[in-house]
Amino acid sequence: MEQQDSTNKNKEEMDLIDVIKIVWHWFVLYICKPFVYLFRFGLNRWWQLIIFGILGFAASYMYSEFRPIYQGFVVYQTNTGISSDFITEIDQLSKSSLDNISTKLEIPEKSIVELRSIAPHYVYSVDSLLTSHIIDYYDKYLNKNKKIVINNRFCVEIRMYDKSCFDDWESGFVNYFNKNKFFSDLKKKDIANVKTRIGVLEEEIEKLDSLRQIEYFENSRKNVSITSVGTISTSPETKLLHNDILSLKSELQSNKNRLIYDTDVLSVVVPMQVNKLPYNTWLKTYKVFVFFGVFIGLVLLLLWDNRKKIYNFIVIK
Numbered sequence: 001m002e003q004q005d006s007t008n009k010n011k012e013e014m015d016l017i018d019v020i021k022i023v024w025h026w027f028v029l030y031i032c033k034p035f036v037y038l039f040r041f042g043l044n045r046w047w048q049l050i051i052f053g054i055l056g057f058a059a060s061y062m063y064s065e066f067r068p069i070y071q072g073f074v075v076y077q078t079n080t081g082i083s084s085d086f087i088t089e090i091d092q093l094s095k096s097s098l099d100n101i102s103t104k105l106e107i108p109e110k111s112i113v114e115l116r117s118i119a120p121h122y123v124y125s126v127d128s129l130l131t132s133h134i135i136d137y138y139d140k141y142l143n144k145n146k147k148i149v150i151n152n153r154f155c156v157e158i159r160m161y162d163k164s165c166f167d168d169w170e171s172g173f174v175n176y177f178n179k180n181k182f183f184s185d186l187k188k189k190d191i192a193n194v195k196t197r198i199g200v201l202e203e204e205i206e207k208l209d210s211l212r213q214i215e216y217f218e219n220s221r222k223n224v225s226i227t228s229v230g231t232i233s234t235s236p237e238t239k240l241l242h243n244d245i246l247s248l249k250s251e252l253q254s255n256k257n258r259l260i261y262d263t264d265v266l267s268v269v270v271p272m273q274v275n276k277l278p279y280n281t282w283l284k285t286y287k288v289f290v291f292f293g294v295f296i297g298l299v300l301l302l303l304w305d306n307r308k309k310i311y312n313f314i315v316i317k
Contacts, residue, residue, distance in 0.1 A: 038298070041298075041301075041302065041305075042298060045301050048297065048301060049294050049297050049298060049301075051297070052293045052294050052296065052297025052298075052300075053290045053293050053294045053297070054293075055293050055297075056286075056289040056290040056291070056292060056293020056294065057286050057289060057290050057293070059289050059293065060285045060286040060288070060289035060290070061286070063280065063285065063289070064278055064280050064281050064285060067161060067280075068161065068163075068278035068279075068280065068281070069116050069159050069160070069161060069278055069279040069280045070159065070160050070161070070162070070163045070166075070274060070275060070278055070279060071157065071158075071159050071274070071275045071279040072157070072158045072159075072160065072166045072169070072272050072273060072274040072275070073135070073155050073156065073157045073158070073270075073272070073273055074155070074156050074158075074169070074170050074173075074268060074270060074271060074272045074273070075123065075135070075153060075154070075155045075268075075269045075270035076153065076154060076155075076156065076173065076174075076266045076267065076268060076269060077152055077153050077266065077267045077268075077269045078151075078152045078153070078154070078265070078266060079187065079190070079258075079262040079264060079265055079266065079267055080183065080186040080187045080189075080190040080265055081183060081186050081265075082151045082152070083122065083123070083149070083150065083151050083152060083153060083154040084122075084151075085183075086120070086154055086177070086183075086266070087120040087121075087122065087154050089177075089180070089183075090118065090120040090156060090173070091119075091120055093105075093118070093176075094117065094118035094119065094120075098112050098113070098115060099112075101115070101118070104176050105168075105169070105172035105173065105175070105176050106168070106172055106175060106176075107168050107169065107172055108168060110165070111160075111162075111165040111167075111168055111169075114160045114161045114162040114165045115158070115159075115160060115161075115165075116159035116160060116161060117157075117158075117159045118156065118157070118158055118159075119137075119156070119157045119158075119159075120154055120155070120156050120157075121135050121136050121137055121154065121155040121156075121157060122135075122136045122149050122150075122154060122155075123135055123136070123149070123150045123153040123154055123155055124136055124148060124149055124150065125148045125149075125150055126148075135155045137157065153269060156169075156173060159279060163274060166272050166274050167272075169272065170268060170271060170272045173266065174264055174265070174266045174268070177264075177265040177266050178264055178265050178266075180265075183265045184265065186265075187264075187265050191259065194255050194258055194259060195259070197255055198252060198255050198256060198259075201248055201251055201252040201255065202252065204248055205245065205248050205249060205252065208244065208245050208248070209245070
């Protein structure tokens with residue numbers, strides 16, 4: 001019995017060794033050998049590949065100079081609703097025709113024809129205190145818990161072929177959402193709620209400032225005492241009531257300010273910022289162009305070097 005188990009074990013070991021040999025043979029045949037062949041071929045044609053790399057570098061420069069793309073961005077604060085609603089709306093708008101975008105945002109024709117793309121982005125914070133903001137240009141933090149999305153702010157990135165055509169976009173989105181029925185209705189409800197809240201706060205403050213509260217303060221004087229250092233100490237109830245009044249007045253002023261300053265659906269937090277250098281400047285794209293130049297050159301040289309074999313293969317087929 002033990003001899004049979006030993007035989008089975010040795011057989012399994014032999015099978016494992018055979019599998020490893022097959023995998024190694026496949027790796028050498030289909031990966032190592034082609035790689036070594038391409039490496040040697042590239043070394044033998046290095047000067048030709050350098051020429052293709054130079055052509056790629058020249059193409060990157062010509063591309064950036066011939067059709068430069070400028071990048072601008074503006075950060076908005078929502079005065080009603082949440083940022084995801086605005087981002088969804090802008091994303092849908094960006095996929096429509098240039099004529100539709102021009103009509104909806106009231107962008108002149110001379111500017112709309114220079115448009116490359118529109119992309120809304122979420123704004124994230126790195127901590128719960130919202131002290132530091134990150135614009136998620138590449139959806140790096142989308143649906144991730146590591147960052148906290150700021151629900152009342154978002155960024156709009158605009159790419160244009162002409163650097164002088166960014167002027168109307170900032171106000172264009174503000175006007176568009178002010179006229180949008182869904183968002184304008186939300187804003188009207190929000191204003192109504194703020195006005196109702198102001199009335200409630202004024203009523204509460206008036207109650208606290210009434211004669212009954214004055215009588216309360218008069219009665220609370222009985223609890224006033226002189227501390228050992230000569231300061232006046234009042235009862236905790238008096239201090240608490242005083243803090244409540246200040247808190248209510250602060251909230252009241254905040255709501256009044258909203259009616260004065262937050263009249264639009266959107267407010268501009270960061271005005272339109274346009275990068276000085278083109279987005280596709282050759283300093284950023286030359287590596288990609290050089291790589292593809294060398295790659296295309298390698299493919300063309302391989303085809304040319306094996307042209308007879310390819311021709312014979314096609315003819316035989």
